[in-house]
Amino acid sequence: MEKIRVNLKISEDKSYDILIGEGLLGRIPGDLKGAGLAHRYAIVTDSNVEKLYGSALLGEFADAGLNAKLIVFPAGEMHKSRETKARIEDSMLESKFGRDSAVVALGGGVAGDIAGYVAATYTRGLPYVQVPTTLVACVDSSIGGKTAVDTPHGKNLIGAFHQPWRVYIDVNTLMTLSEKEIREGLAEVIKYGVIMDDGLFSFLERNMKKIFEYDKEALTHIIKRGCEIKGEVVEKDERESNLRKILNFGHTIGHAVENLSDYRISHGEAISIGMAAEGMIAVRMGLWKKEELERLVRLLSEAGLPTAMPGDMKIRDIIDAMKLDKKARGGKIEMALPGSIGRMAEADGGYGIKIDESLILEGVH
Numbered sequence: 001m002e003k004i005r006v007n008l009k010i011s012e013d014k015s016y017d018i019l020i021g022e023g024l025l026g027r028i029p030g031d032l033k034g035a036g037l038a039h040r041y042a043i044v045t046d047s048n049v050e051k052l053y054g055s056a057l058l059g060e061f062a063d064a065g066l067n068a069k070l071i072v073f074p075a076g077e078m079h080k081s082r083e084t085k086a087r088i089e090d091s092m093l094e095s096k097f098g099r100d101s102a103v104v105a106l107g108g109g110v111a112g113d114i115a116g117y118v119a120a121t122y123t124r125g126l127p128y129v130q131v132p133t134t135l136v137a138c139v140d141s142s143i144g145g146k147t148a149v150d151t152p153h154g155k156n157l158i159g160a161f162h163q164p165w166r167v168y169i170d171v172n173t174l175m176t177l178s179e180k181e182i183r184e185g186l187a188e189v190i191k192y193g194v195i196m197d198d199g200l201f202s203f204l205e206r207n208m209k210k211i212f213e214y215d216k217e218a219l220t221h222i223i224k225r226g227c228e229i230k231g232e233v234v235e236k237d238e239r240e241s242n243l244r245k246i247l248n249f250g251h252t253i254g255h256a257v258e259n260l261s262d263y264r265i266s267h268g269e270a271i272s273i274g275m276a277a278e279g280m281i282a283v284r285m286g287l288w289k290k291e292e293l294e295r296l297v298r299l300l301s302e303a304g305l306p307t308a309m310p311g312d313m314k315i316r317d318i319i320d321a322m323k324l325d326k327k328a329r330g331g332k333i334e335m336a337l338p339g340s341i342g343r344m345a346e347a348d349g350g351y352g353i354k355i356d357e358s359l360i361l362e363g364v365h
Contacts, residue, residue: 002224006143006163006231008238014163018143018227020220024170025057028104028131029064037127037165038102041068042092044115046075049107049133052176057106057131068104069095073114077263080110080150082158088118099123102165108134109141109267113156116147120162130164133173135185135219136268139192139226142167144234144244154324155255161239169227171220179212179304184268186211186303187250189222191275192229194296195246198342200225201299208302245336245351246344250275252335256321260313265306272305281359282337287345295341319360333360 001021008015032041041061045054050072061068071091073084092101103126105115112130119128130142148159174182186204193201203221204211210218230247237244254274258265265273276297282288297307309315322333334352339345347353 002220004224004227004231007235008163009235014145016164016166018167018169018231020169020171020224020227022170022172022216024168025053025131025173026060028057028129028168029061029066031166032102032129033064033066037129039067039100040097041066041102041104042088042097042118043068043070043104043106044088044111044118045070045072045106046079046108046111047072048075049111053133053173054106057104069097075110077110077150077258077267080114082149082151085114085118085149088114089122092118092122097122099126102126103128104131105129105142105164106131106133108132108137112137112141113146113148113159116145116162116164117149117159120147120160125162127165128162130167132167132169134177134181135174135223136181136188137185138169138174138223139185140188140230142169143227143230144247145238150259154259154321157324163238167227169223171216171223174219175214180266182212182214183304184266187268187271187275187300187305189226190296190299190303191247191249191271192226194275194338194341195249195336195344196229196233196342197225198340200229201341204303205299208299242350242352245334247336249336249338249344250278252322252325252333253277253318255325256318257310257313260317260321261310265310269306272300272303272307273309276300276307277309278335278337281335281355282339282345284359284362285337285353288338288340292338292341315361319357322360333357 004018058070103119105112119126132138132142145161145163147162148156151157207218250271254271258270279293283290300307333355336351337345
């Protein structure tokens with residue numbers, strides 16, 4: 001088993017461990033019981049994960065003598081909403097969950113984000129545990145304490161920072177993922193290679209076949225390295241004042257594409273499109289070499305991810321959507337852009353670079 005410690009500078013008492021290994025689902029109830037984390041547990045998951053792991057995990061809690069309730073919401077990004085959050089909270093209130101309770105977020109990024117947000121606000125804050133079951137949740141959304149729901153105006157616009165008590169990553173859960181779901185997570189792993197680790201980027205170039213063969217050693221390596229990179233960034237900048245902005249590479253354009261498609265384009269696909277487009281903007285600004293952009297596009301394509309903008313989307317609509325993005329400042333679009341593979345560019349001492357609309361009109365196609 002691998003263990004990564006996220007040491008938070010601002011709130012040391014909220015530092016936590018990320019555990020990575022095989023068969024970790026079965027040890028969660030025992031760990032929680034030993035720690036005396038809570039009197040009752042709300043296991044929040046979606047309708048897909050319920051069938052795979054939800055009922056089994058609930059049984060494990062019962063076997064450990066822990067009081068737990070399984071709360072299920074419909075699967076899909078369209079259900080990552082204020083309405084779903086309210087239904088989960090109402091279920092907890094009806095079952096008389098109090099301040100001596102905790103939340104277990106079981107599933108992909110949607111379940112993790114919405115369950116974490118419930119934990120952040122229910123009775124003004126409960127501890128929660130992240131149990132990611134998709135590659136994208138393992139390497140990205142389960143770490144760092146960003147919790148949120150979507151609105152018709154954009155992704156993740158309503159939420160809170162709320163760090164988990166612990167993250168359990170059971171590599172065995174990835175064996176049930178489709179190739180499409182592996183691709184989803186690879187978009188974020190490729191991003192980590194661009195922003196901080198050229199060695200990880202090279203590993204992906206050499207080992208893509210192994211990853212799609214569900215090689216546990218290769219999967220564990222990319223998960224561990226992704227967690228280490230995100231953990232390191234979060235340690236240094238918990239609230240995204242500067243350095244943490246580098247994690248947004250590809251997300252400014254990507255979130256706009258995802259939202260405008262009504263989530264027909266998945267998160268990983270949208271981030272892939274966003275990285276290719278924002279990479280082109282970085283080249284046009286003289287921040288990045290064209291050869292490195294081509295290397296990125298080649299790796300994304302090898303992972304089976306799209307790199308071209310959807311033909312039915314107007315650039316003007318994408319720009320307008322980006323202005324509503326939570327990363328925008330004073331109505332100005334801001335992006336994190338690469339300076340090389342493994343290093344992000346800085347402007348005026350910061351990683352959030354203001355982008356002129358003309359560059360987007362020229363660089364996005």
